[in-house]
Amino acid sequence: MTRFCSAAGSVEINRAKADFFDAQANAQWANDNYTREEMEKIQKVLTTIPDLEGMTILEPGCGTGRMTSILSEQVGKQGKVVSFDISNRMIQNAENLLGEADNVELHCNGLEALNLKAASFDCVFSHQVFPHFDCKPTALKIMAHALKQRSWVLADSSSGRASILA
Known part of the structure; x- marks a missing residue:
């Protein structure tokens, strides 16, 4: 595993959000295993998309890594x-x-602060995160830049479709 950190960029722009999620990092919701119901929803999503074997995936807002572990x-x-x-x-x-x-x-x-290489990802998997982007069109533009041709963005949210499209 490789870890990169930066104190610049959108971490500074979104300091209030970063502080909020720092304070939530040890909360039960952020660390417990997914419930059976949550896992059923995740499995349903995984069955509707192409096999991820061998793909390079971009995962925005990974939180404590619960979904990252599944994607890995x-x-x-x-x-x-x-x-x-x-x-x-x-x-x-x-x-x-x-x-x-x-x-x-x-x-x-x-x-916004990641320097993502063009056409370097097979998909973007945004689990419970898309509603948190301040500027969704900019986020989508950055994601599209990083995606290979014929790739896709998956954005799911327990808050529903409206929270993704807002």
Whole structure:
């Protein structure tokens, strides 16, 4: 696992959000295993998308790494998950959870501050995060830049479709 941090960029712009999620990093909701119901929803999503084996996935807002762990298993040893979060404490918890996962790269930064190479990802997997982007069109533009041709963005939220489209 590789971890990169930056004190600049959107971490500074979104300091209030980063502080909020730092304070939540040890909360039960952020660290407990997914409930059976949550896992059923995640499995349903995974069955509706192409097989992730060998893919390179961008995961914005990885939090404590719970979804990152699932994605790491899904992409296998030939794949890679590049995950990031603006909360340093969430990233620390993700490091603890993921241990020595050699197909995961963690960044403590915001999407806007990452220097993502064009056409370098097979998909973006945004689990429970898209509603938190301040400027969704900018976020989508950055994601689209990083995606290979014929790739896709998956954005899900327990808050419903309206929270993603707002």
